[in-house]
Amino acid sequence: MTRAYNFSAGPATLPEAVLRQAQAEMLDWNGVGASIVExxxxxxxxxxxxxxxxxxLRTLLSVPDDYAVLFQAGGATTQQALLALNFAAPGQTVDYxxxxxxxxxxxxxxxxxxxVHVVADGEPGGFRDIPPRDSWSLSSDAAYVHITANETIHGVEFRDTPDVGAVPLFADFSSSIASEPLDVSKYGLIYAGAQKNLGPVGVSVMLVRRELLERAGQPRADIFTYASHAARDSMLNTPPTWNWYLLGLTVKWMLEQGGVEEFARRNATKAKLVYDAIDASGGFYRNEVAPSVRSRMNIPFFLPDETLTTRFVSESKAAGLLALKGHKAVGGLRASLYNALPVAGAQALVDFMRDFQQRNG
Ligand SMILES: Cc1ncc(COP(=O)(O)O)c(C=O)c1O
Incomplete structure (x- = not known):
């Protein structure tokens, strides 16, 4: 059996060592005579x-002690809704x-x-850049400021943590968590669906400064209350045990590989390989994101026409390079280069890109 290089944006490639360990432990975890999932x-x-x-996870991300770590069933979208219910009063202003x-x-x-107050909007510029921090119109009374650390579809990534003053900064790190060192203390809250860098879909991770859990928020059920989950170590109800277990194996693997410093090096190498191939193609491949905010994790790129795009997707798949079709919202192609994708995978992609251009350029 050969495993292909998988460029899927999520659910995404997982470390082979993790999948093998899960396979080996599937029927009998640690000699107990049952699977961990049973x-x-x-x-x-x-x-x-x-x-x-x-x-x-605390070790990997250097999470300070005054932050709770929550494991939540479901994806990042659910957490997006619960942010308002937990941390803002009804009708209160939140900055996005x-x-x-x-x-x-x-x-x-x-x-x-x-x-919702939109502080800055990259859409008029086609999401090719992040509006500069000094152009943002922050509200003085906002419950929080929300950013998306890495835009998985548009391929735009914050390369620095913006200073937003005293209002807590909340960030969706779904597609870039653990890809490089991160100063958690600059954020009030960080959340991430696991299915890109942390493991399988079905569980989300949240790092939240404990004092924020004391906010009243607004009327909601106990099950939607982060403080209740924190008080019960994320076991308020039956958690997604299989996903949590696989996440644990993935995090351990990242530590064994050298932690976030090592992944920062590998991710920079992979991203440079692909962006250099795009930029050296004389316009055959295009990525229009401003270089200073180009995502290291998700690289959308475009060919001159739809026929070539379709051919690229099918030929790359036949060559063992999976899931390079772009998201339907933007079209074209997209390479996701998460932690579990080896540098050799990015190299194989750029070799294919050069060959494809020679044959079709
Ligand atoms: C940055 C980001 N936020 C949120 C989501 C939504 O995650 P989910 O589908 O797990 O709710 C995604 C999914 O790809 C994402 O990439």
Missing amino acids: LSHRGAEFMGVAAQAEAD VVTGHWSKTAIKQVKPYVN
């Missing part, structure tokens, strides 16, 4: 897996920076509950 979340076995995953598709989704989720 054991109670309240038993010592899974409680140990859960606690280890949290400890490893719009840098692409996922910023807009984040706004859509909170609109029924709060007064």
